Amino acid sequence: LERILAASSEAASLIDGWLQQPAALSGVAQLCATSQLLADILREDAPAFSRQLSSGPARRSAEELLAGGRAATSVPGGHAARLDGLRLFKRRELLRIAARDILRVASFGELVEEISDLAGAGLQVALELCWEAVPVPELPAQVGAPDEWWREFAVIAMGKLGARELNYSSDVDLLFVHEPPRAPNAEAPEVVGRYFTRLSQALIDAVGALTGDGGLFRVDLRLRPEGGAGALSRTLEAYATYWESWAAPWERQALIKASGVAGSAGLAARFVRLAREFVYGKRIDTTGLADIKSVKHRIEASARRSGGERNVKLGPGGIRDIEFTVQLLQLIFGAQDERIRKRSTLGALRALGAAGYLSATEHQTLASAYVFLRTLEHQLQLMHGLSLRELPADERALGKLARRLEFPPDESTPPADLLLAEFRRHTANARGLFGKLFAEMLEERDESDLRARSLVLTAESAEADLSALAEFGLRDASRSLGALRRLAHGTVTAPLPPSVAERFADLAPRVLRAAARTPDPDASVLNFERFCALIGSPGALYSILAEEPEVIDMLVRVAGCSASLSGILAAHPEYFDMLMDPGLMTAVRSVGKLTGELAVRLDDARDAPARLATIARFRRRELLRVGVRDLMGDADVETTIIELSALAEVCLRGVYDTLAPEVAGLSAEALPFVVVGMGKLAGQELHYNSDLDVMFVWTDGPPPFENRQSLYSRLAGEILSRVAADGAGAGPPLKIDARLRPEGQSGPLARSVASCREYYDHRAETWERLALIRTRLVAGSPAAWEAFRAVTEPFLWSRALAPEEVAAVAHVKQRIERERARTEGGRIDVKLGVGGISDIEFCVQLLQLAHGPADPSLRVPSTLGGLRALARAGRFASPADAQALEAAYLFLRRVECRLQLVHAWDESTVDPDPASFGRLARLLGDRRAAEGGSADDLAEELRCHRHQVRNIYQQTVQQLVGRDSSPDAAQGG
Structure with missing residues (x-):
């Protein structure tokens, strides 16, 4: 107080004001007792701030802060003078916000939001000043760049700023993104890239530089791709490429809180949408969790060396434990549950509790610990404006901290001891929950089969071992075993560590059993190896497969049954994530859903x-x-x-x-x-x-x-x-x-x-x-x-078709069958051949044209729909005919679709030999395929369907043409 009065030219009136407004004097005294930093700021304009305190400092919205920041830079002078104005504005606003904290007129949530909004306003105004200060280059001719292309630049807030939960003395974790104009000229991308690099550096300097008026905020860019060695600003496409190919699991965790804070709002929104697809596009595997946990261990080790258990943020049960717990639950369950995709820690805790991922007690335990520890961290930082996170070792300093936190004096227990007890209670609770949940997340599952494991893990095999593989239907057991061993051990030039080999060995029995159920088990194993090589990251992949063993069944079946699907997956291994998503793979997707998704893309x-x-x-x-x-x-x-x-x-x-x-x-x-x-x-x-x-x-x-x-x-x-x-x-x-x-x-x-x-x-x-x-x-x-x-x-x-018109149609169908059906070598064409799909389609359409003029319910554009409508109207010779046609149609269409999946899309014929029918039985998923006899059964089933269909078609044509017409016309061939 003495220094404030000494520095003021209005000391007398200031004292008079305090005497008339005791609330103002009380507020000033509390500020001075709490923080040297705040007292220093208060000295700059004590009268004006005292007047604010007398009525209680009010909250200011993000819009008001932005307007205030812009007004503060409307001062004479150049770029440096305007930045000084912005720094002074920030200091005075920080004093107002801290006063609301110390005087207990703001909740914790309001406090961190307002500090974050102040940072956002400061970054936006600083960027506007840098746009004016950094020269915009002229792009080469024929670029066709839009006006003000340089404004396609956004500042992305990460960490606490991204979540609107900033500390008084937090670094601001930032990323920069730009979107270049379309540039047919080859020189333009380089020119644009250099400009955005200069703009990024100018903004870093403007925000982070320390002057006589202090600085705005400390900037931390280490979360950007490639860390300190990475480019300052990247395009959206470059971020996407990095995330898809190079990002570590912890980078997904870091992007949970990403949000736009300055610059182009549209570009920031596109960045956040892309980032959320990366974060929540798939569930994180145990390898990813282990990677994140190792990062956490390194942070904790560093904390132990510099403060240990008294570290409010990094110590056991500290703020970071709570944040890790929340973020890992989001990574595990957020892929399937949008409700928990919240940026702020408290918001995410509420969502996790409401969704049932945390019990009410767990939610309350973590939320109360988080608010307590963050409030404690604020008080540590307020004294000198430094990023302090450790409880004072000095008993007297700890007592002062306890009194600032309003721990009551007690004759038997000093405030310092009460503070320590509360701190230990919260951190022990948080650490216990963190350990319990992490252990559950990393639970391992053992699905080993000793014989298959030994085959995969050993370097050589006896004939007996190879013959054992024949049980799985492998005809070339030596070659297939070679593929399995490469999956486990890698190659001479790219060996895999023993831990990865052990992990795959646990999966090998499932791979072999799945292969045995396919038409070509050897091809299944070899193609499965190809898929795994294309997907890459064997350790991470095998961890995913261990957690989702049904994915092994799917990949092996695709590998052994479908050259068509294998081709797509081999060309686009990035689609593997989609196959892992049960929400996508189990739902029927309508025209509306597909239209909406395509519109987004x-x-x-x-x-x-x-x-x-x-x-x-x-x-x-x-x-x-x-x-x-x-x-x-x-x-x-x-x-x-x-x-x-x-x-x-x-x-x-x-x-x-x-x-x-x-x-x-x-x-x-x-x-x-x-x-x-x-x-x-x-x-x-x-x-x-x-x-x-x-x-x-x-x-x-x-x-x-x-x-x-x-x-x-x-x-x-x-x-x-x-x-x-x-x-x-x-x-x-x-x-x-x-x-x-x-x-x-x-x-x-x-x-x-x-x-x-x-x-x-x-x-x-x-x-x-x-x-x-x-x-x-x-x-x-x-x-x-x-x-x-x-x-x-x-x-x-x-009108209905005339008999001669029906005969003409039958002749057309006969010609199509003769000229286009592929029946060479006794092959069976399930589409155009005798008793095929075409017979059913013509039959239904002829009956529709015969009876549709009098019955509008028959005017249906689909074959199945028309067939069912005709059956309801009693237009077939008997209900049994309708049932036979529907069963045959569904069976033949199923065979047709499966044949196309096997034979690179373009196939609708079946070879007549037993081996081909055996492969088709396994392709159809026939449960009798492994029992022998299924090939004969399937051949007989196909023969019966075709015979029934041709008979019903001929009878229908004969009925519509009349008995006096030629047999050929009546039968359609």
Whole structure:
């Protein structure tokens, strides 16, 4: 108080004010007794602050702090003078906040939020000053950079600032991210990169420099990729690449609290979204937990050397133990539970308690310990503004600290002893919970099988050992065992440590048992080795597989059953994480869900090529997901074909929505244009390699383009060519077929509704009525779709097929079967051959056209839906016929889909030999596959289905044509 009065030119009036306002005097006295730092700041303008104390210092919002910081820099002088103004503002605001703390008018939560908001305001204003001070380079010609491209820079807060729980004397942990303009000129990225590096360094200097007015905040950039050796600022793409390929497990933990604090809000939001995908995209494995725990041990060892158990932050049961406990629970359960993805420690504790991951007692124990320890840490830091974390060893200093924390004097127990007792109680509770939860997280599971372990771990094997492997169906046991040993021990050039070998040896029995259930056990083991090599990090991978053994079954089955899926996974090992996600792998994904996810992925695509590439990647990923669900028996065939159809529809709509603005200059919604789905796309019954049959139709409505026909044909052509040019990478290409349009390949790609009306009224052939049964709006204008339907519905349903028309259709089918069915060498074509899928489709469509004109309930675009509607209406010769057709259709479609998974997508035929049927039985997951005889059973089941289907088809055609027609026409061949 004496120094404050000595430094004030208004000492007399200051004393008068204190006498008139005892609350102000009491507040000043408490501040001076608590903190030398605050007393020093108070001396700068004691009268003004005393007036604040008389009425109680009020809380200021983040917006008010930002406005105050900007006003403080509106001073004469250059960059340095303005930064001095910002530093002075920070000191005075810190005094106000601390006064609210010391006078007990702010809760702990309010306090740390306001300190954090002050830091955020300071960083934003400092960045604005640096934007003005750092020269912006002129980019090379032809870059096409947007105005103010340099503002695509964001400051990301980590640690306590990111969580809005900053200390009085915390470092601010920061990352910098920038987004460069699109730059076809090769020099531009270097110019842009150098600019953002200079801007980052200028901001570090502005915030961290110490002057006569102190500094703003100490900046810590060690959490950035590659630590102190890493670039100061990186692009979003560079962060993503680093996280996917190089990041250590503790870096996932560090990113839990990441949030934007200054600069471009949009860029910061994209960074945080990307970071959260990295943090919560998969559950952390035991190896990752062990890595984080080793980091924690190193920190604790350092703390023991410099203070030990009295370290409030780093000692046993200290603040860091509580933060680790919370963050590890978030890493383990946050992948499946969004409720616990909170940045702040207290917020996360509340969420973990509410979600049941902590009991009410555990939550209360950790929360009360955290608030106590953080409050204690604040008091340690307030005295001199230093980052102190250890309880004073001096008894007198400890007593003063206890009194500042309001531990009451007691005749029998000094305040210092009360403080120590409370400190030990909280830290013991927190440490106990930390140890208990960590032990549960790192619990090991033993699934070893002695024989398989010894085979994998030993260097050589006797013939008896190799013959033992034959029990698992391995024909080339020596080669497969070599693969297993490489998985355990590595190679000569890249050996694996013994601990990793032991870990894989525990998994080997499960691998072998899973391989035995596949059509080719040797291929399963060899491809499994290839997958593991592509995924990398054997130690971490084997830990994941130990925790999720069903993933072994899945990977081995994919490896041994499906060249198609193996190709995708081999080309994109990053999809492995998706296969580990039970939420994704068990759920049926509708058009709505797929549309929403694709829209999120398209947010960052800047132009049509980028959007089309994003759609292709999305399709490959989803195709793998659907295929694995199918192969593992997690989805029946009806669900599989519906999901494949939904995926194709969403991707096709995404292509149309992308290309419509590029070609027509208007959004897809604004064009009177429709992509009509036909065939299996319309019926939502696609297989893995189906063409997407479509028709492009437009109406005469607005906008009034000069040459609509040319424009819409060009749009249709762009859809076809751009999709074909994109290819599919490791998956089947997205093939669009527009040949079912009027006049086929000789007609225009896109037709007006009026042109369609003229064609269907006067020139259409009978088979086109069958084709039009299966039509559905897939993309484009609902109004144009309704206009098209108004044309096709009368053509379809105004009358039943005449007998001669049925005969003509039967002849068309006979020709298709003769020319296109692949039956050479006795092969069985389950799609186009005798009694195949095509028989069922024609049968259903003929009956729909026979009875649909009188019964609208039969006008269904899908084969299964039409079959079931006809059965309900009693339109089959008997209910048994309907049941036989439905059972055969589901069986044949299941065989077709599985054949495509095995044979790189393009296959629908079965070899007639027993070995082929045996492999098909295992591919279908037939439980009898390991018992022998299953091949004969399966062959007989297929024969019966085909025989029944052909008989029902022939009877249906005969009934509709009439008994006097030729036998060939009636039978369709």
